[in-house]
Amino acid sequence: MEKKPAKQGWDWGKGITPVVTVLGISVGAWQFTSQMSHESKMEFARSMYNKKLQAYEDVGKAVGDLLVVPHDEQLWISPLDTLAFDSCLERFRTCYWGVLPLVEDTVVETAMIQFKDMARFYRRGENDYHDLAREGMALMNACNHSLEQHWSKPRKGE
């Protein structure tokens, strides 16, 4: 009687190796895409931050230009300064419409609207220089706070 060949046992090494390989490749691919996604998000956040910074620098310059028009920081606007003030206000309004859609920060937006209104009131002689300077300071503080918050707040969709 012919002897049956001994039943060969399951070669675990041969079976597991491809599974481990596939698993390793999958984990690597997942890590890679996840890293890439994180990198692209960071890149987007960084570019938005730079745009914000640039925009707020423009706002700061426009605010500063408006605040230095009245000579010696006189309390009420002088007729001699109105032309220069109007020109600076025009520049601030350009900045206002250019920056507002970009930053999407309601606190900065509100502060910009209030500064714009206060500049009009100062121009009409309804509010004094202190009120205008206070609104300018509030606007710059809002910009500063917005930049600080940029990295801490969760981005939309996360």
Next chain:
Amino acid sequence: MLRTSFLLLGIGISVLVSAQPDALATLTGGGRQQWSVIGSTPAATPKCTTGDATYAFQAKPAQVVVGSCVNGAWKNSTETVATWTVGGKSGIAFGGARYQVKALPANAPACKGNANCVRLTTVPDGKTDATRTIYLTH
């Protein structure tokens, strides 16, 4: 020395803040005051033009009767008035809007020579970038 300076500064600011008249008191005079928009028809006139408005502010209960002109006749509506304070600013709120109140001198161009002149400016609500300014006199 530095602490004393800060204390004095704090006291000074507190005195200034407490010395500022309350927005509601400015409008009610402690009781009830009738205001009309500068340039519009006075409330006593029966026939009005579209866009005319009057405001009768009352301290207790805090409310305002808003008179608006509809088809040449006055139409009144009563709104509850609340006060608000945010970040060192304060004012009143009624009809779904928040207002900052400022008494203006008669020589302010918008007052057109009216001695009792008050400006109400809406606070941006984050939904629209338009603010509204109302100049009132009584």
